[in-house]
Amino acid sequence: MSASPLISLRGIAKRFGAHQALHGIDLDVEAGSVVVLIGPSGSGKSTLIRCINGLVRPDEGTLHIAGSPVDIHHERAWQQMRTEVGMVFQDYALFPHLTVLRNMTITPERRRGVPRAKAEEEARALLTRVGLAHKAQDYPSALSGGQQQRVAIVRALAMRPKAILFDEPTSALDPETIGSVLDVMKDLAREGTTMVVVTHEMGFAREVADRVVFMAEGRIVEEAPPGAFFDAPRHERTRAFLSSIRSFGEAAHA
């Protein structure tokens, strides 16, 4: 393990009007590790993950990426750091008027100054990895949800980020295509990609996470390795949450 974590949050707070969404969150993500954020809806996990790349600007706190501080009050600083931290969204958010290939090459070209031919070569290699090389010239509307999400993942990878944030990447997908997206994410984890994942996929959390972080009411309640977290949760609030999703899972399978 390196000396300083790749992503380090200290005292991150965010208020929306009268609602305090986050209460002074501390979180460290080591390089090469996978941190899974879980919690009931409204617990602040999506807000927290957006605070990591400034889509939601924290009111207070400090953020370090690879040891260097990000000036959280300046948009320019966020724009710079966002090229180093990718993000994948629930609704894929591919640019619908651009082909799959162009979706992937436009930011490396404009933001990293990669020549068009090289950007396309890299994009095709990434598409091949997720089994979508044949879709390069298609528009997003011609792809299934699972295929679009895989493109969204490699679009983020094309920027060669130090870490990738996933905000409920499988929540909008059909059950039968969830697997294809989770497989890609597991591959990334195996290769040592640093990932922060908000998800309801407990199987994924148990199998892939190095650390599970449980949030409720804008606070981190408990964090632990997945084995300890799922089998021996320490806090009452965690136990209640886990039993509620388990009984839901059993009802779904009954």
Place this chain on the structure above:
Amino acid sequence: MEFDVAYLNAQWPALMRGLWLTVQVSALSIVLSILVGVLGAAARVLQVPVLGKLVVGYVEFIRNTPLLAQLFFIFYGLPGLGLRLSLFWSGVLCLTVWAGAYQIENVRGGLETVGKGLREAAFSLGLSPWRFFRLVAAPMAIRVGLPSMLNTSISLLKNSSYLQAIGLAELTYVAIDRISMDFRTIEMFAAICVIYLLLVLTLSFFASRLEYRLNAPFRL
């Protein structure tokens, strides 16, 4: 008095000269007004300080005052303020300023359909707000706003006939000029109405071709 086709034949070269001027002044104004529309809408939705507010005022002013008054202000008023433009450029300026206000609203309407998700995606890839606007939001908004942008462009084309009031020798000016000499009212107005109709149909044809091309990504 009967409809005199031979008379129209004799006037054809003059009408064609007027038509050519109408086409030039309108085409230039359509292009410029769309540019005004895109930039004005950008200033509003990106909330550019000062400029965004000025755009709101500009749109309200233009939409709520008569075109003829705007034309006279530009042609007779601006020289008094030290800006002397030729007939042609007075016409282009007037039509551009008038249609630009509507195009801003047309583009803005299209921008409403570009969701927050795409903005977050673009930002998360490191694009600046302006690059997001240029590469993602504007192309999508123009596709959606195209039908209303065509409407405004058609109005612009027809409103170019107002420019006869300042003496620009476009199509309507030629017709009125000839009528005052020859009193062939029916022939002349029938002729220019048909010509305007053909012009608008041509414009609509090219707009529908463009719409078809811009919609390619959304057809399965």
